[in-house]
Amino acid sequence: EDQVTQSPEALRLQEGESSSLxxxxxxxxxxxxxxxxxxxxxxxEFLFTLYSAGEEKEKERLKATLTKKESFLHITAPKPEDSAxxxxxxxxxxxxxxxxxxxxxxxRA
Amino acid sequence: EPEVTxxxxxxxxxxxxxxxxxxxxxxxxxxxxxYRQILGQKVEFLVSFYNNEISEKSEIFxxxxxxxxxxxxxxxxxxxxxxxxxxxxxFCASRTKPSYNSPLHFGNGTRLTVT
Numbered sequence: 001e002d003q004v005t006q007s008p009e010a011l012r013l014q015e016g017e018s019s020s021l022x023x024x025x026x027x028x029x030x031x032x033x034x035x036x037x038x039x040x041x042x043x044x045e046f047l048f049t050l051y052s053a054g055e056e057k058e059k060e061r062l063k064a065t066l067t068k069k070e071s072f073l074h075i076t077a078p079k080p081e082d083s084a085x086x087x088x089x090x091x092x093x094x095x096x097x098x099x100x101x102x103x104x105x106x107x108r109a
Numbered sequence: 110e111p112e113v114t115x116x117x118x119x120x121x122x123x124x125x126x127x128x129x130x131x132x133x134x135x136x137x138x139x140x141x142x143x144y145r146q147i148l149g150q151k152v153e154f155l156v157s158f159y160n161n162e163i164s165e166k167s168e169i170f171x172x173x174x175x176x177x178x179x180x181x182x183x184x185x186x187x188x189x190x191x192x193x194x195x196x197x198x199x200f201c202a203s204r205t206k207p208s209y210n211s212p213l214h215f216g217n218g219t220r221l222t223v224t
Contacts, residue, residue: 031208032208032210033209034212036215041217042218043113043200043202043215043217044152044200044213045215046212046213046214049209050209051210087152089152091207091209095142095164095165095207096154096157096165096167097154098154099144099151099154101150102151
């Protein structure tokens with residue numbers, strides 16, 4: 001069965017303090033790895049998709065990277081508005097995305 | 110920007126009652142999904158739907174659950190006889206194709222409370 005493990009569970013940062021979130025996965029035949037952001041009471045909001053090992057994507061203060069076994073989401077100089085739960089998901093079958101439990105990031109001003 | 114819309118935002122029902130959760134996917138999307146998230150837990154896959162039939166479902170999606178696309182725009186999830194453990198956020202999602210370059214777009218969910 002597909003396994004997606006995210007660490008840490010929670011991360012408290014000072015504004016401007018860069019850090020990284022980890023998503024490790026075991027899946028037979030990765031067809032895509034997705035990062036989402038989820039705010040309280042809302043649905044997941046798409047951030048990035050990665051497909052090949054070595055691939056990198058950037059958006060504002062966020063950068064996602066992919067290896068054969070894990071993905072990292074780097075947050076550079078975070079601001080309070082970056083506070084959210086960040087979800088990693090893998091697509092292994094034709095149709096289904098399997099999600100990790102998420103990392104809840106809190107950025108203090 | 111087009112978005113997935115879900116109604117109602119909050120549904121309270123008594124155990125044993127039937128509920129129908131409604132979704133309007135993004136108009137040019139062809140693949141439709143339901144996920145749920147029990148409070149404090151991960152987002153779990155329930156079912157995917159394409160070309161008017163279920164393409165994949167999880168073990169959670171038992172005979173109490175059904176999905177339908179009754180017209181060209183709506184996509185519904187029915188729970189026939191709700192249980193306390195069905196209390197969760199239910200998210201509808203859609204995408205153009207089941208590919209790495211076609212992400213799922215989620216609605217903001219329906220919070221189902223079963224009492």
